[in-house]
Amino acid sequence: xxxxxxxxxxxxxxxxxxxxxxxxxxxxxxxxxxxxxxxxxxxxxxxxxxxxxxxxxxxxxxxxxxxxxxxxxxxxxxxxxxxxxxxxxxxxxxxxxxxxxxxxxxxxxxxxxxxxxxxxxxxxxxxxxxxxxxxxxxxxxxxxxxxxxxxxxxxxxxxxxxxxxxxxxxxxxxxxxxxxxxxxxxxxxxxxxxxxxxxxxxxxxxxxxxxxxxxxxxxxxxxxxxxxxxxxxxxxxxxxxxxxxxxxxxxxxxxxxxxxxxxxxxxxxxxxxxxxxxxxxxxxxxxxxxxxxxxxxxxxxxxxxxxxxxxxxxxxxxxxxxxxxxxxxxxxxxxxxxxxxxxxxxxxxxxx
Numbered sequence: 001x002x003x004x005x006x007x008x009x010x011x012x013x014x015x016x017x018x019x020x021x022x023x024x025x026x027x028x029x030x031x032x033x034x035x036x037x038x039x040x041x042x043x044x045x046x047x048x049x050x051x052x053x054x055x056x057x058x059x060x061x062x063x064x065x066x067x068x069x070x071x072x073x074x075x076x077x078x079x080x081x082x083x084x085x086x087x088x089x090x091x092x093x094x095x096x097x098x099x100x101x102x103x104x105x106x107x108x109x110x111x112x113x114x115x116x117x118x119x120x121x122x123x124x125x126x127x128x129x130x131x132x133x134x135x136x137x138x139x140x141x142x143x144x145x146x147x148x149x150x151x152x153x154x155x156x157x158x159x160x161x162x163x164x165x166x167x168x169x170x171x172x173x174x175x176x177x178x179x180x181x182x183x184x185x186x187x188x189x190x191x192x193x194x195x196x197x198x199x200x201x202x203x204x205x206x207x208x209x210x211x212x213x214x215x216x217x218x219x220x221x222x223x224x225x226x227x228x229x230x231x232x233x234x235x236x237x238x239x240x241x242x243x244x245x246x247x248x249x250x251x252x253x254x255x256x257x258x259x260x261x262x263x264x265x266x267x268x269x270x271x272x273x274x275x276x277x278x279x280x281x282x283x284x285x286x287x288x289x290x291x292x293x294x295x296x297x298x299x300x301x302x303x304x305x306x307x308x309x310x311x312x313x314x315x316x317x318x319x320x321x322x323x324x325x326x327x328x329x330x331x332x333x334x335x336x337x338x339x340x341x342x343x344x345x346x347x348x349x350x351x352x
Contacts, residue, residue, distance in 0.1 A: 038326055038329065038330045038333075039326070041326070042322055042323065042326040045322050045326075046318065046319055046322050049318045049322070050315060050318065050319075053311065053314055053315055053318065054311075056306075057305065057306055057308075057311045060303055060304060060305045060306065061303075062301055062302070062303050063301070063302045063303070063304075064299065064300070064301055064302075065299075065300050065302070066297050066298070066299055066300070067297070067298050067300060068296060068297065068298065069178075069252045069294075069295070069296055069297065069298040070298075071178075071252070072178050072294075072296065073177075073178070074178065075175055075176065075177050075178075076175070076176065076178070076219060076220045076265070077173040077174065077175050077176070077219075077220065077221075078095065078173065078174045078175075078176055078183065078217075078218075078219055079172075079173050079216065079217070079218045079219075079220075079221075079222060080109070080170065080171065080172070080173075080174070080183070080214075080216070080217050081169070081170075081171040081214075081215040081216040081217075082169070082170055082171070082185075082212055082213065082214045082215060082217070082288075083114060083116060083167050083168065083169045083170075083212060083213045083215065084167060084168050084170065084185055084210065084211075084212045084288070085116040085166065085167045085209045085210070085211040085212065085237075086166075086167065086168060086187070086208065086209055086210070087113065087166070087167075087168060088111040088112075088113055088168035089189065090187060090188070090189075090206055090208075091168060091185055091186065091187055091188070091189075092185070092186060092187075092188055092189050093109055093170050093183070093184070093185045094183070094184060095174050095176060095181060095182070095183045095184075096181055096182055096184075097176065097177065097179050097180065097181035098179050098180040098181060099179070108172060108173070108174045109170045109171060109172040109174065110170070110171055110172045111168055111169065111170060112168070112169040112171070113165045113167070113168060113169075114165055114167055114168070114169045115163035115164060115165050115166065115167065116166055116167035116211065116213075117163055118213075119163070170185070171215075178294045179294070180291075180292070180293045180294070181291075181292060182289060182290060182291040182292065183289075183290040183292070184287055184288065184289045184290065185210070185212075185287055185288040186285065186286075186287040186288075187206060187208050187286070187287065207240060208240045208241065208286055209237055209240065210237045210242055210243075210244060210286060210287055210288055211235060211236045211237045212233075212234075212235055212244070212288055213232075213233065213234045213235075214230045214231070214232070214233040214234075215231070215232070216228070216231055217230040217231065217290075218265070219250050219265040219267065219292070220263070220264060220265045221264070223255075223262055223264045226264060226266070228266075228267070229248075229267060229268060229269045230246065230248075230269055235273070238275075239275055240286070241275060241276040241277065241286040242273070242274075242275055242276065242286055243272075243273070243274055243275075243276050243284050243285065243286055243287065243289070244271070244273055244287075244288045244289070245271065245272040245273070245289045245290075245291065246269055246270075246271055246289070246290045246291070247269065247270040247271075247272070247291050248267045248268070248269055248290060248291065248292040248293070249267060249268050249292075249293055249295060250265050250266070250267040250292055250293065250294045250295060251265070251266050251267065251268075251295045251297070251298070251299050252265055252294070252295070252298040252299070253265060253266045253298065253299045253300075253301065254298060254299070254300045254301070255301050255303075256300065256301065256302045256303070256304075257302075257303045257304065258304055258305065266299070267292070
């Protein structure tokens with residue numbers, strides 16, 4: 001037992017010899033109000049910086065990068081839901097790509113005779129949709145909305161509504177390849193011409209009204225919470241022969257987090273609206289024309305949390321740095337104060 005006790009004492013002495021932290025007896029330690037003030041400021045700074053670091057860790061930032069679209073040969077669907085203020089028998093819809101290939105239209109889309117005037121619940125929905133679109137301007141809001149809402153389009157008219165059904169709703173999917181093309185709605189039913197594309201045939205004089213509402217237009221599958229530029233677009237044609245043209249630039253977009261990996265297609269829109277009047281020199285075709293083009297560059301949005309080890313290292317660095325710096329500042333100011341006080345005491349003594 002005695003030998004074990006001696007060995008323990010030697011080990012304790014050895015550990016004491018490698019102690020890198022000097023100890024000062026309490027009888028040699030003095031405190032003052034200035035030191036207490038510096039200590040309070042020091043702890044306040046530590047708390048604020050720790051809060052800032054933890055907030056940054058819990059709300060990671062969105063990172064953006066760009067790469068070449070590696071799926072340029074992949075086909076996708078145009079998902080469209082729009083209402084035109086003309087009966088279905090007087091209009092035709094088609095998609096043509098840059099090679100002149102007819103990709104389908106009226107035969108691929110479903111048609112429904114509906115009222116063009118919005119009901120109360122539809123107006124309310126569109127108002128909420130605009131507020132939602134304003135709310136997803138930032139990347140953080142975009143992440144918060146993913147999957148929460150935005151999957152549903154404008155609700156249908158209430159059952160028993162006696163509003164006259166004077167418009168045609170076109171909705172469905174049209175498969176396309178990733179090349180430049182256009183989707184158009186013109187007056188006259190579509191007639192396919194073998195080897196020559198198609199034509200729009202119209203019999204007799206018809207009052208054309210290309211006022212329209214786009215309840216939804218996406219390329220690829222719709223992703224909940226994503227903002228699509230033409231959703232809720234509502235246009236009124238002031239005259240019969242009026243042309244609405246939309247120029248769309250589509251950007252393949254990959255949204256990545258630690259748990260989610262979503263492929264979608266965002267797009268920007270430029271519009272041109274004008275009256276068609278050959279007598280005044282404004283030539284063209286009255287109708288709705290949506291020209292689209294795919295970007296060869298894909299955008300990647302990454303949202304990942306920081307490494308916990310790095311965060312803990314930063315937190316320890318903040319605590320140690322503030323304590324060391326505050327101690328140095330306290331020492332400098334205290335020494336300067338003592339030196340000034342000594343000078344004041346020496347001057348009266350010299351005068352005497």
